Amino acid sequence: MNNIVVSWIGNKIKSLRNQKNLSLNELSNQSKISKSLLSKIENSRTIPSLPVFINILESLEVAPKDFFEDMYLKNGHNFTVVKKEDRKTIEKEDRVGFKYHSIINQSLLNLNVDIVHLTVEPHAKYEPTSTDGYEFKIVLSGKIEYIIGEESTLLQEGDSIFFDARIPHYPKAAEERVQLLVIYFLFP
Structure with missing residues (x-):
């Protein structure tokens, strides 16, 4: 480093x-x-x-x-702007009904930080997954049940969750479309 x-x-x-x-x-x-x-x-x-x-x-x-607010990013500025139309659709975990749009992917302090906008369609299929790192999610619209290990919590618009993503986890799709902002803190 x-x-x-x-x-x-x-x-x-x-x-x-x-x-x-x-x-x-x-x-x-x-x-x-x-x-x-x-x-x-x-x-x-x-x-x-x-x-x-x-x-x-x-x-x-x-x-x-x-x-980290005053630490410079790779672009030489202390901020990065990503316009909505510039977000890239990415395939992740081969889940039906899940649409990921990459916002930022930045290596930071021996961690990879990946920020995405996730849309979970009504009745989306889900499987438990785990990731080598931590995850932060905030519900932008809708509500969704989130399962981490053996525990369950209902997240509504404005609620957020931060957790050790090495524990198997998944969202249970709701009756409505749900929008989330997801930040992955991944170990390289």
């Missing part, structure tokens, strides 16, 4: 910790991460795994998108 990126992450975590007036020990206790590992991360001697990173961000009360 690029040393500049590792250094940027460590410095950003340290800066946020200081802004919140937290000692290294306090952040360690809140995030349930050893003080020694936090020190290594802040001093750019190691890069955190995704679960460790998420724990740190939750303890600092910072959303991942806010953490």
Whole structure:
């Protein structure tokens, strides 16, 4: 991994910790991460795994998108615009009644971030699937039941879900078309 990126992450975590007036020990206790590992991360001697990173961000009360807001993307800007008409239809998982439209696919901090707009047609066929990473989904319109492992939850417009995608999961199609924004955080 690029040393500049590792250094940027460590410095950003340290800066946020200081802004919140937290000692290294306090952040360690809140995030349930050893003080020694936090020190290594802040001093750019190691890069955190995704679960460790998420724990740190939750303890600092910072959303991942806010953490990275001032990091430049590959295009040299700190933003990427994708017009609706420029989205590409992609085939994924060979599911009948599911239409995926790619929004962004960006490698970021040793993770691949893939953002798609998903339409689930009424009575779509589904099979449990798993992915090597994490998923974030927000319902843009409609409502859908989502099964993760043995658990089930009903998601309605505006609801979101974030989960470990290595656990078998699937949506149960509803009586209506459902639109979702899906963000995959995939391990390379």
